[in-house]
Structure formats: C-alpha cells, structure tokens
Amino acid sequence: MNKVIGILGGMGPLATVDMFNKIVTLTEATRDQDHIHLIIDNYPGIPNRLDFLLGDGESPEKAMVESALKLQSMGADAIIMPCNTAHYFYDAIKKHLRIDFINMIEETAKEIKKESTRCKKIGLLATRGTYNTGVYDKTFASYDMEVIKPDEEGRQAIADLILAIKVGQDTFDLTSIYRVIAQLKKKNAEILVLGCTELPIAFEKFNINEKYIDPTRILACSAIRYAERKVRESSN
Structure with missing residues (x-):
C-alpha cells in the first residue's frame, strides 16, 4: 500500500507551494500514478511563530497540533512541516501523533x-x-x-x-x-x-x-524516500 505524506503548511503559503512543487518535480515518475499521495493543510491562520517567540503574540502550538491531527485523521502516514521556525514546536506536536513526523x-x-x-x-x-x-x-x-x-x-x-x-x-x-x-x-x-x-x-x-x-529540498527528498519512491537521479 502506498504511503501518504501530510504537509502541515501555511507557514507561509508560498513555502508550502514550494514544498509541493519540489516533491512532485523530484519524484522519479513517468505517469501520474507514480507520484506520491499528498494531503496538504495550507493553514495560514496559524498564529505568527516569530511574534510569539519574540514575546509579542499568541502561541501557534494549538493550531499546529490541530493541523497535524487533521492530517493524521485524513490518512497521512507521516507529516512534514515546511517551516524552520515552527520546528521549535516539533516535540510538542509530535507527542500528540501516532504517525511519523519527519524533522527537516x-x-x-x-x-x-x-x-x-x-x-x-x-x-x-x-x-x-x-x-x-x-x-x-x-x-x-x-x-x-x-x-x-x-x-x-x-x-x-x-x-x-x-x-x-x-x-x-x-x-x-x-x-x-x-x-x-x-x-x-x-x-x-x-x-x-x-x-x-x-x-x-x-x-x-x-x-x-x-x-x-x-x-526544504532535503525534506522533499526525505519524504519521497519515506513514501518508497525514488528521487530523480539528476536531483540527488
């Protein structure tokens, strides 16, 4: 059975698009069916990570956990998060999950x-x-x-x-x-x-x-390998 990758996105939206694009373009494929099943939660409503970490904003942890759990409930086998700053909350999110969470x-x-x-x-x-x-x-x-x-x-x-x-x-x-x-x-x-x-x-x-x-490119390649697909040789 093919593995499904969930993208905890929206931080920011263009970075999420970039991650999606990288996974698609870096996957060795000759037809649609060779690509990875991706579930993307582009959730720009997650409170600003930087503001919170600098002491001037709402914690984004609750929203990120909600997004991760949503991806899990939709059938993701593993989650990736294309936001470096958000990895400060990696452990807090991971403890709520039964599935893998690949750390960029x-x-x-x-x-x-x-x-x-x-x-x-x-x-x-x-x-x-x-x-x-x-x-x-x-x-x-x-x-x-x-x-x-x-x-x-x-x-x-x-x-x-x-x-x-x-x-x-x-x-x-x-x-x-x-x-x-x-x-x-x-x-x-x-x-x-x-x-x-x-x-x-x-x-x-x-x-x-x-x-x-x-x-982000490294994370895309890791997600491809996790999903038991090959990374394009010229892209390694």
Whole structure:
C-alpha cells in the first residue's frame, strides 16, 4: 500500500507551494500514478511563530497540533512541516501523533554530514525566531557542527529579504545580503544553510549567486524516500 505524506503548511503559503512543487518535480515518475499521495493543510491562520517567540503574540502550538491531527485523521502516514521556525514546536506536536513526523532540521544535518563528513561550521540564514530559539544549534551540535550566525544588522537584512517574498516584492537590493554572506565566510562558515523556507524562493527569484544548502529540498527528498519512491537521479 502506498504511503501518504501530510504537509502541515501555511507557514507561509508560498513555502508550502514550494514544498509541493519540489516533491512532485523530484519524484522519479513517468505517469501520474507514480507520484506520491499528498494531503496538504495550507493553514495560514496559524498564529505568527516569530511574534510569539519574540514575546509579542499568541502561541501557534494549538493550531499546529490541530493541523497535524487533521492530517493524521485524513490518512497521512507521516507529516512534514515546511517551516524552520515552527520546528521549535516539533516535540510538542509530535507527542500528540501516532504517525511519523519527519524533522527537516534533523534531515538537513544528516545530509550535510553524509556529503561532507569534515564539515564543522555552517553559516545560517534564518528568521530571528530560528536564531533565538537555537533549533539549529541543538540539532547540529549533536552532529558535531557549529552554527555561525550574522550580527544584528545582518539578521535584519535577512528578515527584510524574507518579508520581500511574503509580500510578493519583485525587486530587492542585494547589497546587504552579500555583506551577510561575506561576514559568515569570514567567521569560517564552510556551508551556507537557508534556514527559512522563503529563502530558497528568494535566492532563485532574485538570482542570488551563491552556493547553498536548501533544507526544504532535503525534506522533499526525505519524504519521497519515506513514501518508497525514488528521487530523480539528476536531483540527488
């Protein structure tokens, strides 16, 4: 019996679309029936994760649990969540589930170590919530990797880039972004990780010329393998 993947989405909607697109395009398929059965709950009403983590908003935990349980009741065998900041609530959501919940940050750490066993320092581009909660720090430390973060000015530049995607901005001055990347490299970051699901979209949309690791792509590949499908060879 084919396994069903549930996507706990809406954080934000475009990132959910990006995840759906990646799963479809990365699945080795020659006909419709070769693709994965996906159930998507695009739930933009989930309270803002960043506001809550910065002490100025409603907790999104209850809404995320409701979404996860809905996906479980609809027949999902496993859930994925295309939002880095939301992984702060991963354990709180998982304890309510009888099904698997694939952790995007864990999958990213495993993939980096598989591809580059000597990697010790990663440069993280992310939201303030992801920086402040240390969700990457804790997971990556268990794989003997240190997370390098931008200074306050750099974090604001990344926040502005993320917002540009959320509001549908068509242009963006990349000067500050290249400055952040240079800063991380100066701190000996060996690999750049796009730790916000809007950032891969931004890098593609604004043609940011820099090599990076895309956790959403890694999560898509993990979901494909979980569903016992093959990832396209050229996409590995």
